Amino acid sequence: MMLEGRNVTKRFGGLLALSDLSFQVEKNEIVGLIGPNGSGKTTLFNTISGLYKPDAGRLFLKGVDITRKKPFQIARMGLGRTFQIVQPFEEMTVLENVAIGDLYGSGEGSIMKSRDKALEILEFVGMKQKPSMLAADLTLPDRKRLEVARALATNPDIILLDEVFAGLNETEINESIALIFKIRDNKGITIFMVEHVLSAIMKTCSRVIVLDYGQKLAEGTPQEVSRNPRVIEAYLGGAVCSK
Amino acid sequence: MNKKNLNILKTAIPWAVILLLFVFPFFKPDIFFLSVGVILFMYIALSSSWNIIGGYSGYMSFGHGAFFGIGAYTVALLLIEFGYSPFITCVLGGLLAAVFALIVGYPVLRLKGPYFSLATLCLGLAVPVVVINMPNELTGGATGLFMPLLPVDIFVNRTIFYEIMLALAVIATLISRWALQSKFGLGLNAIRENESTAETIGVDSTRLKITAFVLSAFLVGVIGGIFAYYRTYVHTTTVFDVNLSIMIVVMALLGGAATWQGPVLGATILIIIDQILISAFPGLPAELSRLIYGLILVLVIMFMPKGIIHFVNVWLRSRASAAGAEEVQK
Numbered sequence: 001m002m003l004e005g006r007n008v009t010k011r012f013g014g015l016l017a018l019s020d021l022s023f024q025v026e027k028n029e030i031v032g033l034i035g036p037n038g039s040g041k042t043t044l045f046n047t048i049s050g051l052y053k054p055d056a057g058r059l060f061l062k063g064v065d066i067t068r069k070k071p072f073q074i075a076r077m078g079l080g081r082t083f084q085i086v087q088p089f090e091e092m093t094v095l096e097n098v099a100i101g102d103l104y105g106s107g108e109g110s111i112m113k114s115r116d117k118a119l120e121i122l123e124f125v126g127m128k129q130k131p132s133m134l135a136a137d138l139t140l141p142d143r144k145r146l147e148v149a150r151a152l153a154t155n156p157d158i159i160l161l162d163e164v165f166a167g168l169n170e171t172e173i174n175e176s177i178a179l180i181f182k183i184r185d186n187k188g189i190t191i192f193m194v195e196h197v198l199s200a201i202m203k204t205c206s207r208v209i210v211l212d213y214g215q216k217l218a219e220g221t222p223q224e225v226s227r228n229p230r231v232i233e234a235y236l237g238g239a240v241c242s243k
Numbered sequence: 244m245n246k247k248n249l250n251i252l253k254t255a256i257p258w259a260v261i262l263l264l265f266v267f268p269f270f271k272p273d274i275f276f277l278s279v280g281v282i283l284f285m286y287i288a289l290s291s292s293w294n295i296i297g298g299y300s301g302y303m304s305f306g307h308g309a310f311f312g313i314g315a316y317t318v319a320l321l322l323i324e325f326g327y328s329p330f331i332t333c334v335l336g337g338l339l340a341a342v343f344a345l346i347v348g349y350p351v352l353r354l355k356g357p358y359f360s361l362a363t364l365c366l367g368l369a370v371p372v373v374v375i376n377m378p379n380e381l382t383g384g385a386t387g388l389f390m391p392l393l394p395v396d397i398f399v400n401r402t403i404f405y406e407i408m409l410a411l412a413v414i415a416t417l418i419s420r421w422a423l424q425s426k427f428g429l430g431l432n433a434i435r436e437n438e439s440t441a442e443t444i445g446v447d448s449t450r451l452k453i454t455a456f457v458l459s460a461f462l463v464g465v466i467g468g469i470f471a472y473y474r475t476y477v478h479t480t481t482v483f484d485v486n487l488s489i490m491i492v493v494m495a496l497l498g499g500a501a502t503w504q505g506p507v508l509g510a511t512i513l514i515i516i517d518q519i520l521i522s523a524f525p526g527l528p529a530e531l532s533r534l535i536y537g538l539i540l541v542l543v544i545m546f547m548p549k550g551i552i553h554f555v556n557v558w559l560r561s562r563a564s565a566a567g568a569e570e571v572q573k
Contacts, residue, residue: 049443050442050443051439051442051443070442070447071439071442071443072442072443072445072446072447072448075442075443075444075445076445080443080444081443083440087437087440089432089433089436089437089440089441090436091432091435091436091501092432092433092436096429096432099429100429100430100433100441100444100446101444101445103426103429103430104426104430104433104441104444104445104446104447105444105445106445110426111424111425111426111429150444151444153444154444154445
């Protein structure tokens with residue numbers, strides 16, 4: 001078992017953002033997390049990565065309890081993540097952004113080694129031409145790629161991808177799908193991804209978890225989930241029903 | 244000129260300047276220049292030390308005067324009570340400032356942005372109140388503490404402090420440069436850019452911030468100790484001066500707070516302006532010169548918010564790319 005949540009609950013004042021949620025991600029899986037806006041997807045990612053502390057329940061990474069661990073500890077234990085709203089270190093170069101991930105996340109090596117490792121990863125994600133550019137000057141697709149590169153630099157066992165396809169055109173989406181498979185197949189990294197672009201979910205995920213109001217509404221293969229009437233009602237909504 | 248020669252020149256020039264500054268007193272200059280040197284080097288050292296926490300990690304402390312004063316009082320007390328030389332006890336002053344930074348750092352560094360700045364400003368104002376209300380036998384209370392002079396003539400005295408402050412400025416600048424270019428500095432920069440993102444890639448922000456704060460406080464405490472012996476008199480209004488806390492911030496911002504050269508440049512410019520104002524208009528009230536600092540700060544924030552060094556770098560880069568474009572056109 002790579003990642004497991006047992007009865008996770010997270011409240012913001014009176015709002016129940018995650019309600020008694022249990023889930024599991026196996027090693028080498030690509031699992032999708034979908035749900036309407038405000039259903040708790042990003043909250044779940046923030047809770048897993050330690051930015052939020054759950055009010056109840058437990059979280060396990062490779063069998064180790066991470067419920068009370070700090071974000072930097074969880075990162076060093078092998079969990080990487082990207083952000084829905086990309087957050088590169090804007091005033092630093094692309095290379096530095098990635099090198100920091102290696103220096104602090106994988107906890108080994110010198111600055112020189114980290115630069116080499118960062119260049120390697122930039123090549124892996126298809127950005128090797130731009131190491132000395134400031135992150136602030138990158139286009140959106142490149143910023144998304146940089147987020148992935150920085151997370152990969154921490155040498156994770158599992159990576160949480162928060163809407164890496166949002167705002168990309170079809171070609172860019174296809175490139176990103178190829179990259180996700182490459183991450184899983186070449187690096188053996190398990191993937192847990194939030195996504196709104198359903199066609200991309202259909203192509204990449206072997207299993208999908210559907211959230212609604214912080215609860216698990218359904219779980220199964222993309223085909224099963226998309227046929228589930230409860231999912232159609234809650235998530236796909238009127239648009240599909242009316243067709 | 245090729246790139247290698249340029250790089251050698253880039254290292255050689257600063258060291259040549261330092262060497263010239265070092266031998267300067269041996270040419271028997273007017274004592275005025277030595278006094279300016281002491282103050283200039285002190286501010287370079289202070290501002291560079293501040294920059295480690297304030298510039299690199301973005302935690303803008305307005306309370307570094309507290310560390311300065313702690314160093315100053317430690318040195319004064321140890322000299323008066325036990326006769327220990329300030330040139331040795333300044334390290335103890337620095338350590339005491341560092342311990343104080345460690346204790347207050349844990350709660351204060353949890354605050355962000357303006358809240359951190361306000362909390363440190365209050366700290367800088369609160370510490371002197373505590374010191375002045377301590378038993379008179381200990382801190383001299385409202386009278387302050389008088390220290391015995393070094394038993395040498397005034398020129399030698401100035402020369403000694405000139406050289407020590409020069410050494411402190413070089414050391415503080417080297418430490419600040421090392422801090423920026425190391426793993427430590429990259430982590431601090433990541434914290435400045437986005438602290439929670441930095442945490443999610445393994446940066447232990449609490450530990451890094453505390454380390455930077457403590458290191459910064461240590462250096463400022465040492466400098467405060469030397470300054471106390473230079474003045475031979477410590478009083479809460481002189482060594483816990485809020486103006487000092489603000490000046491070192493303004494200097495770093497003027498030069499460029501994200502760089503290690505910024506505080507050196509900023510301190511040099513402001514001290515030179517200050518000296519010109521004083522000598523050109525001898526009767527100039529202190530308030531007016533403060534007004535001029537304020538004006539400089541406003542202009543810098545409006546036109547070069549990232550400091551002179553960043554401004555010049557951007558200008559050079561745009562000129563280089565313009566020249567490159569012309570080459571291509573030919």
